[in-house]
Structure formats: structure tokens, C-alpha cells
Amino acid sequence: MRLVVERVSQARVTVGGEVVGQIDRGLLVYVGVEKNDGEREVDFLADKIVNLRIFPDADGKMNLNLTEANGDVLSISQFTLASHIKKGRRPDFNNAELPDRAKSLYRRFNERLAELVKVEKGIFGAMMEVYSVNDGPVIFIIEKKFS
Numbered sequence: 001m002r003l004v005v006e007r008v009s010q011a012r013v014t015v016g017g018e019v020v021g022q023i024d025r026g027l028l029v030y031v032g033v034e035k036n037d038g039e040r041e042v043d044f045l046a047d048k049i050v051n052l053r054i055f056p057d058a059d060g061k062m063n064l065n066l067t068e069a070n071g072d073v074l075s076i077s078q079f080t081l082a083s084h085i086k087k088g089r090r091p092d093f094n095n096a097e098l099p100d101r102a103k104s105l106y107r108r109f110n111e112r113l114a115e116l117v118k119v120e121k122g123i124f125g126a127m128m129e130v131y132s133v134n135d136g137p138v139i140f141i142i143e144k145k146f147s
Contacts, residue, residue: 032081
């Protein structure tokens with residue numbers, strides 16, 4: 001599983017011109033589900049991003065996690081994160097999980113996050129437009145594979 005985690009002061013996602021998810025301070029998380037991912041990766045990464053100490057404390061040092069910073073999550077499914085671009089110019093998506101299984105794991109990821117913080121979401125498989133104001137800029141790439 002691969003995540004791109006962006007600390008934002010605001011973010012929103014639209015589908016067909018309508019806002020379907022929106023947050024103020026928090027994390028914009030792009031979620032790429034790869035073949036052989038499972039609940040173990042999902043649970044680990046949900047816990048990981050909620051507890052990352054990437055928000056500034058009173059001294060401006062990255063020392064607070066998402067809950068301490070009173071932040072929310074905007075979660076966006078993003079199969080292109082499972083791509084490989086080793087040769088040529090066309091991305092290879094063979095490592096992306098099949099849509100039904102990816103959707104199930106993405107749903108579990110959001111449910112796990114929602115146990116800990118407020119979560120807004122895009123629409124799985126939809127053509128989305130994502131708008132964000134990066135706070136920093138601060139962006140992390142997080143990957144986890146247990147198998």
C-alpha cells in the first residue's frame with residue numbers, strides 16, 4: 001500500500017463540479033492499494049498517519065500529531081500510486097489491486113481512520129478534481145507491505 005500524505009490548511013474534492021469532501025486543517029491522503037495488500041497494511045497505515053508528528057507545536061517544531069492539531073483527513077483513492085515507471089514512457093499498472101478488492105480495502109482504511117478522526121472522502125473510481133493548500137509545504141510518501 002502506498003500513501004501520499006500532504007499537510008494542508010484546506011482541501012476539497014469535487015466530482016462533476018460538486019464538492020463531495022472538504023476539510024480545513026489536516027491531511028490530504030492519496031491512497032494506492034496494491035496487489036496482496038490486506039487488513040494488516042490498512043490498519044498499520046491508518047494508525048501511522050493519525051499519529052505522525054508533522055504538525056507544528058507552539059515553537060513551530062513538527063511535534064504534534066493529527067488529533068493533537070485538531071485536524072481532519074480528506075482521503076482520495078488513487079490507483080496510479082501503484083504504478084511502476086521503470087522503462088519507457090507509459091506507466092505500468094500491473095501492481096494495482098483489482099477494483100472490487102481495492103474498493104473494499106480503501107473503505108476499511110477510511111473506516112479505521114474514522115474511529116480516530118473525522119474523515120471526508122472522494123468517490124472511489126470517479127474522475128475527481130482535488131484542490132489543496134499545502135501547509136509548509138509538507139508531503140510524505142509512506143509505503144507498507146507485510147507480505
